[in-house]
Amino acid sequence: MSRYKNILFLVTVLVVQIIGLAVQIRRPNPTSADAPAVRLIRYWAIGLMSPPEKVIHGSGTGLRGLWSNYLDLRHVRQQNQDLREQVGRLQLEQATLLEDARQGQRLQQLLAFKEHYIYSTVPTQVIGTSGTDQSRVLYIDKGAKDGLKPDMAVITPDGIVGKLKDVFAHTSQVLVISDQTSGAGVLLESTRLRGVLRGNALGQPQIINMLPDDRVKPGERVITSGGDQIYPRGLPVGVVDRVVADTQNPPYLDIIIKPAANLGHLDELLVITRASDHMPEKEKQDLVQSAAEGAAVSQRRASDILAERLPGLNDPNAVVDPKQGQQHSDAAAAAAAVPPKLHPPPALHADHYSPDATPPANALTPGHAIVDPRYAPEPGVQAQVRNTADGKPAAAGTGARSPGAAVPGQGASPGTPHPAAKPKAPKAPPTDQPAEAAPAPEPSTAPPASAGDGGPPR
């Protein structure tokens, strides 16, 4: 018996642990929180490890705070200026997206869809990891005493990180999206394909079991779909890195994701403790403010946009008549006072395809070509073209060609200057016309449009 003592001891220890495993797996939902006995063992282990981790983390934070808050303040002014500019820019962007968002909300109300807005978050610090690449788990320094509960979403401002799994009194376990047992409902932003995100053996998040689709390209943004009831809808997840074949389940594909949050270097996290189907008051105020500021700026910039689209209006070489200049400034003032109506700019060189160039249908005769007097060749040029067609040489120096006389397929001669290269002085617009209605140049002075020239230079 003593000869088999060692092996018997090993078998006993193995059997005890296998029974323990079986008891843990027998629970109805193995992915939910642990049974009390297992939770107790985890609590002891975490109680053993987290105090020194918190001490090390606290001392490191203190040193970093001392350096960043008191010693290294060289770039704070510049950063403050940059951030202010960024806030202004984001407010403008928010204003431009406001109408789309309202429309989306109306449609969601029609569909009885419950949007979940983030109402409150708890900032936390990462204090440790599981220490193994087989389980992607983080430990944070907040727990049940701070209002955290299992299955709450954990994010950074860049994107989602994971969800709370086990919550203890002062510590919580975060299951990262790169773990193989994690799961999140996600949506490809442009193709609107839905899928389930989970980690692979190398710790990369991937969308699994996707049917082959040519539209999925690297770089496409991935956001949360909200279908898992954990992550609010629309949070950034990452971008598509590459698409690989699922070797275990052909013909399905796996889409490898490059996460938006830097999962390798996580320090400060936010736990979403409350979400609601109503927009928070603060967010509403921000939207109203952004909308007002956006409207003011777009009003102010209308004339700038107009000048940008019609460069001829701001020709620096133009000879300005004081009287016309006065009229022009009056027109500009009127345009600034009245909200401008943006129309496509008129063609500099009108042709058959220009708006309003084609006669109405009741003026057309079946079997006859459309002859617009504006485009009809001059009589001399007509004779020249006819002579060329008869095989006789055309006489040199028969005069300048009008734009309409250009032979189809023939481009502008090399020596012909492009209007953009040497712009002509524009005529001052009449005061009773809107400022954006620029006068078309005279046909006789404008060069013919070259082949392949899609339209006037913008």
Added chain:
Amino acid sequence: MAISASAARRELDVQRYPLLVVVLVPLLAIFVQALIPRFVPRFDILDLPLLVTIYFAVGWRNPIAGTVTGAVIGLIQDALTSRPLGINGISQCVVGFLAASLGVKIDVENPGTRLLINFAFTLLNIVIYLFIMHHMLAQNLGTNWLHEVIKAVINSIVGVFFFDILDRVRPRD
């Protein structure tokens, strides 16, 4: 004859460590293993607690002590993960048992031998772990064998230096 030779070797070469070292070194290894990947994410390819199990098991040359050491360290590791308790416990108690049994028969002070046993036991630990996950727990997890072999190679190389450091905490006769 062979049995008596092994017994004699065991009596001669068995290593004894202070209780403080036996308790603190595994805890320190688990602590470092849990803390460092926060700053160096790739550090998690190492398995310091497994190396500690192998080191103590081959030093004690006692299969029962090796089994207990492996089971306790493995269970603490499991407690820090999101997986059921016992996966690392089972794999490491098998590794501890085999390492102690091997320590009776071969010279484990040689760096070349240490390199080989670290490689073999790291790979064995991974195989047992994956067997439990796939066949006993029916968890359909992906496996990248190249990654696992690289992990075993890195562990075996680091283990040689790590064992040298642990040799210094051993009381000299």
